[in-house]
Amino acid sequence: MAGGVAGALVFVALAGLGGLLSSRVGNPIPVIVLAVAGAYGGWLLGVIVFGAVRGGGEGEGPK
Numbered sequence: 001m002a003g004g005v006a007g008a009l010v011f012v013a014l015a016g017l018g019g020l021l022s023s024r025v026g027n028p029i030p031v032i033v034l035a036v037a038g039a040y041g042g043w044l045l046g047v048i049v050f051g052a053v054r055g056g057g058e059g060e061g062p063k
Contacts, residue, residue, distance in 0.1 A: 007046030014038025
């Protein structure tokens with residue numbers, strides 16, 4: 001849950017930045033580029049947070 005929330009926040013932040021930049025330059029390309037970057041960054045942060053919250057068991061490993 002925490003990973004999804006963190007990822008969504010990153011995506012919304014970068015997509016919002018793209019929208020703000022697009023309104024200033026009059027071109028939709030920044031929205032597209034920053035939305036894709038936000039999706040990737042959000043996914044990456046979500047995976048990191050998920051792994052940190054889940055934790056790696058000390059005794060886990062191949063047998």
